[in-house]
Amino acid sequence: MSDNWNWECPYCGKSQVVTRPQSIWRVADLRINGQKEGPLAAEIIAIGCSNTECLKTTIKVSICEATYPSPAVCVIDSDKKPLVDMYLLPFSSAKPQPDYIPEPIREDYYEACKIRDLSPKASATLIRRCLQGMIRDFAGIKKNTLNGEITALKEAITNGTADRSITPESVEAIDHIRTIGNIGAHMEKDINTIIDVEPNEAEVLINVTEMLFDEWYGARHKRAQRLAQVMQIADDKKQQKAIPSPS
Template sequence: MTSINFKCPYCSHPTTITDPNYFDCWQRMHVIKSDKGDVGLFIQSITCPNKECQKLWLRMEMNSVDYKGIRQDWNVIHQWQLLPESEAMVLSDYIPQPIQQDYYEACRIRDLSPKASATLARRCLQGMIRDFWEIKKSQLKDEIDELKDKVDPDVWESIDAVRSVGNIGAHMEKDINIIVDVEPGEAQLLIGLIEQLVDDWYVARESRKKRTEELKRLVANKEMQKK
């Protein structure tokens, strides 16, 4: 019995996926010989159970095979997020376009080039600090320093971590022979923080705005009734 916690990337509905909405299959590629060795493909698909959405999520992974032909799920040689093209969450229109673009691009290249993805996450963060907090300095480090009194200490530390990991792709090491790499999982951590900040800053502000407008309308209505 399948039971997977899943947040639909199209409609953002958190849900538990069960059998009628889940399909996977595994195919060993035992005929061909390549530099990849003995491998196979694992395909996973989910359809969103939300009736208004029902969109397809599709992912494929290449794994090595042991001598019995059994899939080594811990040994992922390649993985491809096919639909949607990346695991990006859908950002609302009130988030500025340049921030959206950097975010989507960071998600799209996460597995292909985690280092470039981290650099884009850093740029995205800078855009958010400048737009949301209206802090504009020539160096991101100075902007983050100014943010220190405005956000929770643990959030601030995470923000500073995005800056320092993003720097790996943005600047060459002084000794150019030193290669510092970024793993896809690490790039995802930065993307996750951007998503959290979008929620905490932009989405929260928008729902505050909405609530205030509704309250104003309510008061106006009551005043009308009194007259």
């Protein structure tokens, strides 16, 4: 591991350069003779956020296949996928979401983040459900299937009846997430066909969902705030006019 590297804190979202004093990297010997997995090692990384308003610790652990050239030297096989690769702190990568996003949608998002590494396929399925909830709540479209709702949303965009925050690109992204989420929601016709969703792929779906939270709910909330400010200013001016001028 290099002495300095770029990093974004999962708690506060601040980008920063991590230096050695802010981080700890350890490799633990997990060799047990005769085990089926072969020689193993645990890689533990701890990083302290340098943002004075955060200062929280992130801890990640990976259980990897390894070789031991000598009793005191461990070499982790970076070409092989870790047997376990997960964050201990924070346990979830979820970002706090505002109350103007409906609670059921937020709960599906939080749960999808929690199980991203443990079950990426289930995480993708929850994100699919989360986005279906967004279409029903934000766009007011309810059909028997998500596919039908996406089709109706595309028609609303074409007809100019959809909210201005909803773009054709975002609906296409939702349609792609639907097909990925279907992997976990529905069994393949050939049960011997196994299609997996990787943790990094589930992370992409989560990132897109966070983007849509901001583009849909966030943009609408900001518009409402700005309009409320204008109305407040107008009311204040009316009240000022109603006050008699000093004689």
